[in-house]
Every structure is written in structure tokens, then in C-alpha cells.
Amino acid sequence: MAEPLALRVVSFNLRNARAVDGWNSWPFRRRATAAVLRELDPDIAGLQEAYGCQERYLLRVLRRYTSVSEGRDGEGRGERCPVLHRPTGLQLLSSRTRWYGEEPDRAGTTLPGATFPRIATQVELEHPATGRRFGVVNTHLDERLPANRARSAEQLVGWLRPDLPWVVIGDLNATPSEEAIRCLQDAGLRMAVPDGLGGTTHRWKGGTGGRRIDYVFVSDAWEVVDGGVDHSRPGGRLPSDHWPIWADVRLA
DSSP: OOOOEEEEEEEEEOOOTTOOOGGGSHHHHHHHHHHHHHHHOOSEEEEESBOHHHHHHHHHHHOSOEEEOOOTTBTTBSOBOOEEEOTTTOEEEEEEEEESSSOTTSTTOOOTTOSSOOEEEEEEEEETTTTEEEEEEEEEOOSSOHHHHHHHHHHHHHTSOTTSOEEEEEEOSOOTTSHHHHHHHHTTOEESSOTTSOOSBOTTSOOSOSOOOEEEEEOTTEEEEEEEEOOOOGGGOOOOSBOOEEEEEEEO
16 A cells, blocks of 8 residues: 655745835735744745745745745736645646636636635646645635625636645635535535634734635545644734634645
């Protein structure tokens, strides 16, 4: 029997670098953000609300990762949904960015009534030591309209190749009871970080009772070993207005 592939997966909304958050603005907390990721030590991390400067900073200081991303506005502009992975243990086979809407391959495409374009970063990875291949999607769904979140979930499910095991990471801006979450579950995906562990967004208050809107989903081929919400504050500094979540999963 082949040795199982074990991975730690993290989802983390960084809070964008252009937000004016006083002492919580990106230049003041970026070291704390990097420290949290270093301590969590993921094999794969899906980041949301990241600008290119944030992605470049984290790649530079963490040193152990490479990344796939595209700005949602096209031509490298706008927020990104990077997928970070360790190039020493995982080989990138393919990558693609899609936009939710009628023209998913056209940069800047939006759904009706959307404030911003919303994207999904999709990669196929191989673990050379075991020869196992799997797919990862990282996404950030509409912040205003439940109908757009549900439509996005439907599109995302349609993009998942049935021959691959999948990990779906993201800030879905949806609580566990919403239609978008049910759509993913109806497609055979399940939460790797269980519900009931508290909220994942805290609006710079540092509380744990906020909304649960960040997720790691996996398809049936994955065994979920453990998972949780990380409440670390390196040096007393909040690393974002979201708590990162993590899951340890295994592909037999």
C-alpha cells in the first residue's frame, strides 16, 4: 500500500493592504501576519484579500513557499486569492484563474449587482514522493448578495474535475446555513474545520463570537485528521480582522 499523503492546509483572509485601519493597517501588523503563518507551518495556504505587495512580502520573509495568483481586475491589478505551496514537497502541474460570471475566462467579469469581480485560483499539484495528484481552489465570494454567493458556488463546483481529489479553501462570506455552503456540501465536499468552533471574523475586536465565514472543504478521498481556528496574537498584535483556520488532512 502506498504511503498516505498528509498535508496541513490553511485559509487566511489577510485584510487588504490598502485599508485604512489605523494601528491595524498592514505596515504595522505584517510581521504578526507572517509570524502566524510561520507558526501554523502549512503545506498549502489559501490567502484572500491579498494585494501583490502582501503576497511578495510573505513569500520573501517566509522563504519556504511559492505562489500562484492573479489580480481580480486583470493585468496584475486588484486583490488576489493566492495559493501558496512548498515547492520542495509539491510540484505545480497547472494553474488557472477564473472569474464568477457569464465569461469566467475574461478578467474583470462580474456577477449581476456585484461590487467587485470575484475570482477562484485553481491549481493541480503532485506529491512526487507518492505520485499522488490533487486539486486546490482558493476563492473569496461576494460580500453583499447571497444569490451571488450561491451562483458562485455552483460555478465553482462545475470547475472541479471529477478525476481529482479536491481541497476548496476560502472566505465565502457565508455562514454554514447559507445556500452557498449547502451547494458545496451537496456536491460531496465536507468541512475539514468543524462548525461550532466560534467565528472567524472579529472586526479588529479580537473576539471569537463573530460570524463563521472562512472554510476548508475537502472531497471524499481525503481523511480529516484535525482542524481548528487559530487565535494567535504575536507580540499582542492582531494579524488580521479574520482568524486563520487550519486543517490536517490525509490522502490515502
